[in-house]
Amino acid sequence: MAxxxxxxxxxxxxxxxxxxxxxxxxxxxxxxxxxERAAAIAGLESHSARVVIGDLKSAAQTRHVADQVNAxxxxxxxxxxxxxxxxxxxxxxxxxxxxxxAVNTLAPYLxxxxxxxxxxxxxxxxxxxxxxxxxxxxxxxTRRTWDPAKAYAESKLHMVALAFALARRWPQVPxxxxxxxxxxxxxxxxxxxxxxxxxxxxxxxxxxxDDPAAxxxxxxxxxxxxxxxxxxxxxxxxxxxxxxxxxxxxGVTLPPA
Numbered sequence: 001m002a003x004x005x006x007x008x009x010x011x012x013x014x015x016x017x018x019x020x021x022x023x024x025x026x027x028x029x030x031x032x033x034x035x036e037r038a039a040a041i042a043g044l045e046s047h048s049a050r051v052v053i054g055d056l057k058s059a060a061q062t063r064h065v066a067d068q069v070n071a072x073x074x075x076x077x078x079x080x081x082x083x084x085x086x087x088x089x090x091x092x093x094x095x096x097x098x099x100x101x102a103v104n105t106l107a108p109y110l111x112x113x114x115x116x117x118x119x120x121x122x123x124x125x126x127x128x129x130x131x132x133x134x135x136x137x138x139x140x141x142t143r144r145t146w147d148p149a150k151a152y153a154e155s156k157l158h159m160v161a162l163a164f165a166l167a168r169r170w171p172q173v174p175x176x177x178x179x180x181x182x183x184x185x186x187x188x189x190x191x192x193x194x195x196x197x198x199x200x201x202x203x204x205x206x207x208x209x210d211d212p213a214a215x216x217x218x219x220x221x222x223x224x225x226x227x228x229x230x231x232x233x234x235x236x237x238x239x240x241x242x243x244x245x246x247x248x249x250x251g252v253t254l255p256p257a
Contacts, residue, residue, distance in 0.1 A: 002025040002208045003049055005075045005118075007056065007065075007111070008082025010037045012187060013124070013180055015044070015232070016196040017079060017204050022047050026208055029072060031065065031082065056082055056107035057093045059250065066114035077120040077207035080108040080159070085187045086148035090141050096139040097249065100148070106153030109162060109246045113254050121166060121175040122203045123159040125220070129179075130230045132157030136238075139245050160220055160233035161242050167218030170257055174217040177229070178203045181222065198223070 004021055006016040009030045018028045018041075027049040032038035038051050052071050054065035069075065083104045090097035097106060108123060132153035138144050141151060163177040180199040202221050206214050220229035234240050247253045 001026045002140045004077045005029040006079045007031045009042045014081040016200040044219035057102045059095045062107045064109045074116040078118045079122045090146045100151040105158040105204040113252045123163045123177045125159040125177045126156040128153045129156035133232045160229045161239045165239035177220045180223040
């Protein structure tokens, strides 16, 4: 059985993914942004491998999350699920970054760079990533007028590009991006058309299934099917420029192959 780390697993799709994996007999390392939020997963905690705590909008706490997971051991898979949606203002975070960028882009990048390399990587994106195409010159929203929807779309484009870049850099580690659909979570709202059971199944399938179809790398998925992402996400030059900017903003570079 596999051991899987899932960020943002106190509710929504992250919790649903954790529940599904536990029911299949796998071990799950849960993540909560605070001790108070960890109390919400008391029912899962007794069956999980461990709970790690840290607010991903803080680079320092994100590093601490990586340390906590590394102390447990190397993961078989990591599902980068945590995210924020339409933040009313840019922020800033403790390090001065836009909150959407910090949680949705910088944190997954930092965790990927700092954690022991798993066997599989899964990054949650969104169909809205197609509205995120544009220049990387103001990645952190220091010059532009804040636009919550655009910032979210850009962050989800980053996730697809990061997954694809890692598929090239670390060919031995399957790395994929997933659009879970508009799911009935706190973020998606009660009127969303996709249930959480459906919304979580593609990422958990990619994380643990040994079907050859799940062992591919560098793809964008929705409802267990490959889809074409935004062109910019597949552009190697965009991927490399994104990695360079993330390295500059975090002070951390990805380990080599």
